[in-house]
Amino acid sequence: MSGLQDKVVIVTGGARGLGAAAAERMARDGARLVITDLLAEEGEKTAAGIDGLFVRHDVTSAEDWQAVVNAAVERYGRIDGLVNNAGIASNSLIENESLEYFEKVLKINLTGVFLGMKSVIGPMKAVGGGSIVNISSAAGLTALPLTSGYGASKWGVRGLTKIAAVELGHYRIRVNSVHPGMTYTPMTAEHGAQVGEGGFPLAALGRVGVPEEIGEAVSFLISDAASYMTGSEVAVDGGWTAGEVVMMQQIPQ
Numbered sequence: 001m002s003g004l005q006d007k008v009v010i011v012t013g014g015a016r017g018l019g020a021a022a023a024e025r026m027a028r029d030g031a032r033l034v035i036t037d038l039l040a041e042e043g044e045k046t047a048a049g050i051d052g053l054f055v056r057h058d059v060t061s062a063e064d065w066q067a068v069v070n071a072a073v074e075r076y077g078r079i080d081g082l083v084n085n086a087g088i089a090s091n092s093l094i095e096n097e098s099l100e101y102f103e104k105v106l107k108i109n110l111t112g113v114f115l116g117m118k119s120v121i122g123p124m125k126a127v128g129g130g131s132i133v134n135i136s137s138a139a140g141l142t143a144l145p146l147t148s149g150y151g152a153s154k155w156g157v158r159g160l161t162k163i164a165a166v167e168l169g170h171y172r173i174r175v176n177s178v179h180p181g182m183t184y185t186p187m188t189a190e191h192g193a194q195v196g197e198g199g200f201p202l203a204a205l206g207r208v209g210v211p212e213e214i215g216e217a218v219s220f221l222i223s224d225a226a227s228y229m230t231g232s233e234v235a236v237d238g239g240w241t242a243g244e245v246v247m248m249q250q251i252p253q
């Protein structure tokens with residue numbers, strides 16, 4: 001039996017992209033999914049494909065979070081897992097970034113994660129434990145230009161994850177962060193990401209990742225297979241943040 005069988009897992013921003021791939025991966029191993037997103041049509045479709053529940057949800061709203069928890073408990077009776085995946089990107093230099101957009105990114109990417117963790121602690125304590133995966137980024141491990149709000153939010157998610165891990169360990173609630181590198185999704189396709197060998201020379205593996213490769217790591221961390229992991233930061237980035245890939249490319253082979 002898989003370490004995911006019958007676990008009830010909420011995935012935010014699960015209508016498409018990384019969230020949808022993680023949800024589909026966990027459903028294959030027997031988990032029951034609650035997909036949440038602002039995008040109702042895509043969310044309903046993704047949820048229907050895995051026999052899951054869709055709830056329209058803005059991760060910045062405490063009231064919406066309460067509705068998600070209520071819907072999950074009403075349908076499945078419990079909550080075992082949460083993947084805080086919803087997020088938006090930023091793409092400006094600090095000197096050009098507006099205060100409004102900077103604050104918007106923090107609200108969705110960081111406050112949304114705080115609200116999510118806060119909302120599931122009670123239900124997870126009630127069933128004797130749980131697992132939370134917060135989706136940070138390579139931009140939460142190293143300084144990427146053009147990512148002021150995004151990078152700050154993702155560094156924040158990395159730190160908040162460790163605080164939660166320390167606070168919640170004694171309830172047997174594990175909390176880990178996943179740090180995807182450049183992965184082909186609607187978010188990065190907009191900025192020109194392309195799948196295929198040689199498509200991303202900044203990563204040691206030389207290519208952009210696909211959502212399923214991130215979904216594997218998320219699924220593992222939610223499952224009981226990761227029972228001794230908490231407070232970890234798991235890079236799934238093709239080696240982008242591992243070290244001096246550019247220097248390596250300058251050495252004659």
Ligand code: NAD
Pocket residue numbers: 012013014015016017018019036037038039057058059060085086087088089108135136137138179180181182183184185186187188
């Ligand atoms: P995506 O845009 O395809 O999916 C993100 C989803 O979040 C969308 O469906 C969107 O509607 C939803 N969302 C946005 N704001 C929301 C809100 N306020 N409430 C609820 N849902 C909301 O992007 P993706 O590439 O799949 O990204 C998923 C996560 O992975 C994000 O947190 C992103 O920062 C992170 N990430 C992605 C990459 C990458 O290369 N794709 C790399 C590192 C980290």
